[in-house]
Amino acid sequence: MKSKPIERHQTLREKILETIREAILKGNLKPGEKVAEPELAERFGISRTPIREAFRQLESEGYLTVIPRKGAVVAALSEQDVQEYYAIKSILEGYAAELAADKLSEKELEKLEGINDKLKQLAEEGDVKSFYRVHNEFHDLFLKASGNNKLVELIQQLGMKFNRLRMASLSVEGRMHISVAEHDKLLEAFRRHDGETAESLVKKTAAIGGKVLLESLNQAEGGQGKKSILEQRIDV
Known part of the structure; x- marks a missing residue:
């Protein structure tokens, strides 16, 4: 009974990850540009919790930088x-x-x-x-x-x-x-x-x-x- 919500959560998380990765790789999101949580929440019809989890993973992969009280921005590479x-x-x-x-x-x-x-x-x-x-x-x-x-x-x-x-x-x-x-x-x-x-x-x-x-x-x-x-x- 409890496995279905978990499975759906993981699927949504992967969709969020893929959406942001592709936007950055294609140049639709530029270095320094903020990645808005509200827009993603509305697009996927979910709360901000799985979005923030996705942000943390993308930060570990070098795509984003999460700044306290500001949110996530696209990381620059020097x-x-x-x-x-x-x-x-x-x-x-x-x-x-x-x-x-x-x-x-x-x-x-x-x-x-x-x-x-x-x-x-x-x-x-x-x-x-x-x-x-x-x-x-x-x-x-x-x-x-x-x-x-x-x-x-x-x-x-x-x-x-x-x-x-x-x-x-x-x-x-x-x-x-x-x-x-x-x-x-x-x-x-x-x-x-x-x-x-x-x-x-x-x-x-x-x-x-x-x-x-x-x-x-x-x-x-x-x-x-x-x-x-x-x-x-x-x-x-």
Whole structure:
């Protein structure tokens, strides 16, 4: 009897999350712009409690900043944010890939190949949302294979905080196909149990991503009217 309200609450929460994420990624909500609780409450016909819960999650993902007595506003991303994120990502994920190369079993390698095959299909279909979810499965598998639980926890926390960047990057035209090709190269290194190459590939991908994002941010600041880097055509 009590399961129905809970199920409905979760469904509404997911709809709220998706609505706000898409509005930010498409540029309909700009950095610094307030996300109004009353409008969302009226749109979904619900109280403000599930909306505030959604705001907290979106804040943890880097989409919003919740300011006391003011409410939620769209978070801005600075040059320092990008530099720090990719510097840490490069080191942590590179190390995880090196560890995983020595420990991945044949079964796990086959699973990684199967996941990447699915990603190829999703890239052809242009299904960014599903691609993002399956893309995370690919990375989670080799991260966990590293055998270092604290390392995995740190990487996942970092990824969640910059979920907004990662989702936006996969929305760029051609980016999903590039991601699949990068995975193919990484899989080759994993099959050879070549930790040094696996680490190098992951670090290279992160370094390029950081560079392109910084270029996008600098171009936006020097252009006509400042735009969020999420409104730029980026490739990470």
